[in-house]
Amino acid sequence: LCAAKFLVSSSLNNSTFPVSLCSLFGKPFDGGKRMDPGMPQSPPQTQEVAALGPHVCTFSGLQNDREYKRLERELAKLQLEVDQVDTEGRADLQAARKRAAQEVEGLLRYMEENATHPSRLAIEQLSTEARSLVEDKIVAPQRSGGVAEINDELVDALQELVLKLTQVKTEGRIPLRKARYRALTRLCAVQEVIEGRTQQTLSLPLSDDTHEAVHRINNIMVKVSVARGQLVALLMGLSGRDSCAHLSRILTELQVELDALDVSGNSVVRNYRKQVVEEINGLLKQLDLEEEGDDTRRYDLAQNDSIREIEGVRSHVFQLREAVLRSCFMGDFSFRPKAELQSLVTRLDQVDTAKNPCIREARRRAVLEVQAVITFLDLREALTFRQPCPGEHPAYRAVWTVLGNLSELQAQVLGFDGKRADKSYLMLEELLTKQLLALDAVDPEGHEPTKVSRKQAVKFAQNILSYLDMKTDEWEY
Structure with missing residues (x-):
């Protein structure tokens, strides 16, 4: 991370010159990607300036945020000071001043680009939708003395917003990763609180008697x-005068009050009190989110152990998938590593997501990759051992013909490694859509096996399309 640094004095030919300038770390500005704690530190008198770079390069807010305006003022002030340095006509000092000015300008530009980036605006839009939803269904009714409207529709809407947030592209930019992670953690925390509310509602309190x-x-x-x-x-940022510290004090006081109760002689009441204490602990845990978004290890998952485990499974799946496709291409259908693939699903189920929505989404996508290979093997096996009888219903035979075509297309989808703009992607999408139209044209004529098989074939075709879409949506951690 780079910013301008003032050297109080420099000596040359036994002469003392006014302030000269150089890069803070002696390297060009890199957009905040280099975060090496081992870089040389600036002198004590320049610590305030040196601290400005990391703040700018990890700032994840918008242009109208108070912190953005503060950083902008500090950089503008620094830029003015750089411009006012007297170089006394020396070429080396002029070059240093120009370099420092460029670095300050780079920080300003980097901060503005992140604050106005389409992905950052998308994150804010989704966050606004979530706040509006929670305000209407939960916060407003409770403030007016009513009851929150917690139902399946609310739960599904929140989950949909979580999924959309996980799919926002960050291009590896730390501020965008940070903004996305902070929005996700808060929304997922709300989901957990709602889940606790539902469980608590189902567990009726004991009678006062x-x-x-x-x-x-x-x-x-x-x-x-x-x-x-x-x-x-x-x-969700909808609180008025409340604060995390104030709410934490209230919950802690409730815990103290519970601890003071003498319920040692009644196991039922003791367990009841324990449940209430656990409920309070769960709420207190959510209050720790305020600082969590500042931990790089939480929102930058490249070195996360769970992600490494998921990537290890995906690498294994890739090898098995390539082997399966090679075998099918050569007409050898004996290679069926279904047991091994099922064991990989078990491994993925055991991955600890730490309730991190990004890790959870990574695991979900890895599971779909395994299941895609398994369903391909199942259909190939069914087609290989299928023995149509002479009096088979024509509509039933037509469904199996489509399934044969879908198997060939799925092999191409499994091996596809391109983008949505590619001609091969458009061709696959069109061919899969044609197979769905062919299934729609099949008239079962009341034949129950045809109805069942056509329904399964439609679902199978839709799953292939969804898998192709997932492979090309450029999702990232």
């Missing part, structure tokens, strides 16, 4: 329900 402490626990349950709504508002 059960034990003298139950009445106080039930009152705390009511306060926890209110705190849950406040937490959702905080996570």
Whole structure:
């Protein structure tokens, strides 16, 4: 990371010159991609300037954010100071001043590009949709004394937004990765809070007559329900005067109040109190998200152990897929590594996603890659051992003809390694669509096996199209 650095003095031929300039790290500005903590540090008197580069290159907000305006002012001030340096007509100092000015200008340009990048605006748009949804269904009803509208429609809408966020391209830019990750973690936290609310609603509180402490626990349950709504508002940036610290104090005080209750003589009430304490702990855990987005290891997953495990499985799948395609091309259908592929699905199921939506999406896509090979092998096997009888229903035979065509197309899709703009992609998409039209034209005429097989064939064709789409959507961690 580079910015301008002032050298208080320099000596040449036993003379002391005014301030001269050089690159902070002695290297050209690289857009914030070089984050090497081992780089040389600037002198103590330039620490404030030296700290500006990392802040700029990891800033993940928008142009109207207060932090953006502050950094912009600091850079403009630094730029002015650079321009005012007296080079005394010396070519080397003039070159140094020009280089420093270019680096400051590079930081300004880099910050502006990230703040106005289409992906950054897409992240903000999705975040705005999520805030509006949560405001209408959860926050507003609770503030007016009503009940939050938590239903399957809300859960599905939130999940759809999570999926869209995971598909936003970041081009490897740290600010965009950071913005996407922060938006995802908050939305996923809201999902988890809603899930906890649903479970808590299903578990009815004990009657006050059960034990003298139950009445106080039930009152705390009511306060926890209110705190849950406040937490959702905080996570989505919809809180008014509330803050994470304030809500944390409230929840901690509720825990202290629960701990003070004497329920040692009643195991039922003790377990009930334990459930409420666990509910509070779950809410407190979500309050730790405020600083989590600043941890590079969380939003830059290239070195994540789970991602490495997933990539290892994908590499194995690629080798098996190539071997399967080679065998089929040579007319040898004896190579059927289904057991090995199933074991890879088991490995993927065991990958720890740490509730990270990006890791979860990476695992999902890897599972689909394995399943695509398995379904290809299953259809090939069915086609190989199929023995049509003389009196077979014509519509049923027509479905199997389409399945044969789909098997050939799936082999091409499995081996496809291009982009959506490629002619081969467009050709595959068109041919798969034609097979769907051919299936639509099949009239079962009341023949039940034909109905079932046609339905399965349609689903199979749609899955191939979805897999082709997934292979070419350029998704990234």
